[in-house]
Amino acid sequence: MKANSCPQISTVIYVLVLFSLLFSPIFPLKDFQEENETSVGDNKLKNMKLIKARLRKINKPFVKSIKSADGDIIDCVLFHLQPAFDLFESEEKMSLTLPELPKGHDNVGNKPELKQLWNSKGESCPNGTIPIRRTSASDIVSFSKFKKKYNRKDTPSSSGHEHAIGYVNNGEFYGARAILNIWKPNVTELDFSLSQIWVLAELPGRPVNTLEAGWQIFPLNSSFSYLPRLFTYWTPDAYQSGCYNMLCQGFVQTSQKFSLGAAINPISTYGGQQYDVAFMIWKDLKSKDWWLRVGNEVMGYWPRTLFTDLQDHATTVEYGGEVSSELNFDSRHTTTGMGSGHFQNEGFGKAAFIRNLEVVDSDNTLREVSNLNTFAESPNCYGVQSGYNGVWRNYIYFGGPGYNPNCP
Template sequence: MAAMRTCLVALVVALGFLFLERPATAAAETTAEMSAERRQEVQSLLRRLNKTPLATIQSPDGDIIDCVHVSKQPAFDHPLLKNHTIQMRPSYHPRSLNQNYNITTNPITQTWHQNGKCPENTIPIRRTMVEDVLRASSISRYGKKRPRSIPNLNSISGPDTPNVLNGHKHAVAAAQDNKCYGTKASFNLWQPTIARTNDFSLSQLWVTAGSYSGNDLNTIEAGWQVYPAMYGDSNTRLFIYWTRDAYEHTGCYNLGCPGFVQTNNQIAIGGSLSPISTYGGTQYDLDILVWKDAPSGNWWLQVGGNDVGYWPSSIFSYLQDSASSVEWGGEVFSPDAGQTSTQMGSGHFPNEGFGKASHIKNMLVVDSSNTLRLPSGVNLLAEQSNCYNVQSGTSVDWGTYIYFGGPGKNPNCP
């Protein structure tokens, strides 16, 4: 029981920090309507984010993908990375004890690939537009998360846990390990329906250390999300996030601030993913692996079998050593949490099973010998199981897995 309580404390503090976006109508603001000061702030941010490209690709979904030289990417604006030497490839990959863990049944592509690819020695960056910035709660908070308060969670996680999950609903699994060096899992791809522009729905992994109460929570996050207020559409998109101070000042989504160093020229972080699973039809999964490269100390990201880049060890505190908790699952955010019909996963409950409920399978952790192994114990958390729920299981083909999700508001969900 004590171990479970400890695990859930780490889980709760890691999950609940998303900023409230400004109303969708605010996106209608144009540069002509802005004050001179505000216009200058927006343009200054865009100059920092949008580096000069060597090539540009117009995606069919409306994105503009800039191919930026790998040495000119936003990461190197970070003061700790001014003289950073790029690690173009990891020293080695985690070992697998089961070859099934390396199988991806269907290839995943990104929509922008239909119109081209970025050349060698460049990385694809989704261009940030004025309207993207104007949908944020403020210019300074663009692409960042922010702590919010919630009703007391003492019944779940103990009296020392802060109230931080306002507007957030989860259906997740958590594994506690004093020394964890990464995780791998296969994420079922869906396109959940979003009830309002400010809502989002996602499926992701969290690698965490530190604590929210100490303002030193370190997180590495990766997965897919549907987030109209962030991207201006309802596409399913690849995303990453990181912080080292409980989301107070450091970290951001994707490449929206200095930190993550990308080395791959084919995968656009923040780009749309396709194809997507259909209810009762073909299922598509995306393998995501995050692990600590011991010689460099960097935390590498692999997506669909492709090494994408890394979070440098120097931008963290606790994660310079190891993680203490790993989580996998779904999350919905809405200002009307408990009253929203925003879907999680497929929009169907776990008990419907394969092809109907969303799943995450082959959930593994990386141990100190750089070996992928089954998590030693998995605890489940769903704040409102009648809205969104989670179930776990094990099998020969899927290892440790979960089904999760739900429709949100329904006759049994207040």
């Protein structure tokens, strides 16, 4: 797909698309679908009301508000008022005890820490609150309509989703950990590009369950901010429902330090300083909930009740990148980059990497991955290669520029 080379034209397109979406059925969640089964005239008013109602549900009363340098607003919300608590009658039904970390969690020394832009000058939220990025109407529109995610195995040919990953499957996994290199590839306005870990339950004849975490650049969702942002995603039914970050009731945040959806800083430079962050998803064998740790900070968890097959264990773990591009101007491939925007064979300091690939076993122990496979739908656009050494253990280099002479 072709990237729009004229910012003014692409901005006009964005405004027109946003306007049209605000007045058309957009929500994939069942409650919104049911409410939208009315006449076209009624839908216009109803969807405006639904967006406002959705924002009232997500944007909770806050104790303190912090303005980030990139334009984000971070609200310090009382812990028990976060969106996940809307699913429960009382917080006593929530798991509030921090889980036992997997054995071997310290076997690569100090984990690279996460740093975010909003608190880079010492800003923080008061005790008893958590930082939540304030959601806008465009967030809801863009995530629900534009950027539906797909599993690499069932990606429709017309979806515009492309992956370059390393993976292990046909196993019994209780989590995964890896260290992700942080970059800022070129991303056109209506695309996204990400680097992440997938933890999936893929059983024959059943919809896939996934847990996902990493960094993503999604200009449409962040007021055209082209910065990598911390994100999570989950689905219990092959991407028919589920959601990003805290845009619906699901993920329970316990961290007072970081905010899902907020920009990550600093960022790696081509041929220069490299930055990376450790991510770990694992199942607490006591509560059966799935937890997320970023750097040395436990961020929170996904309640086991969100899922069907992931209530037990995962069968597949994937590490790598994804690009989504949905608008087609003249059939040319998008110029959105994956990883660093450079191919995997350029190596350290130039290509993006994910290193120290590990899985969690049934004994809550981290193990090096074995029988690592690689996959890329369009290797001339975005590629991947795996390797092993004594420091990084299992790793992959991945990515690419998108459109190029070999990727028309």
